[in-house]
Amino acid sequence: MAMQLVKPEPRHFDEWRRWRIDPDARRFMYLPATGLEAWAGKLLSAKSDLSDRSGELYRWIGEVDGVPLGSLSLSYVDWNHLSCEVGYLVAPEARGKGHGRAMVAATLDLGFAAGLERITAYICTDNEASIRLVEGLGFQREGLLRRHAVIEGQRRDHYLYAMLTDEWRRPSGRAT
DSSP states (O other), X not given: OOOEXXXXXXXXXXXXXXXXXXXXXXXXXXXXXXXXXXHHHHHHHSBOOTTOTTOSEEEEEEEETTEEXXXXXXXXXXXXXXXXXXXXXXXXXXXXXXXXXXXXXXXXHHHHHTTOOEEEEEEETTOHHHHHHHHHHTOEEEEEEEEEEEETTEEEEEEEEEEEGGGOOOOTTOOX
């Protein structure tokens, strides 16, 4: 079955929390591991319908055959400038199997279909898997942001990537 993006529901929180505290994912995250229960409200209150242009954060859970494999977001959505940032978190058991790529591709489809024209991604310079993912989808590296964010108490460099609506070509075989 194909990747589906669904609105987060209470049934997703335990899996989402497990993904967020995974040490391999934590080393690239801006947010502290503590207080994740407080994030349950944020997970569940985020919008998922891009036709409602009143939001700045939209979030989905990627599922195959009803099994949650990761979370996706479009954040800092600016409906005046038609731009935003994509974020994703892939379940540990789903990594390296193409699910992250399918989820991000489906998210780009939604964003560009809703009228967004520019979608960015900020990626730690040592996050090789995410770099391969976005470059494989056709994102262009636009620059290096030195000491861009504090992660686990350390300032970290990030690459800025972007995809423009007229550059987006959905990879074949990745239906949503």
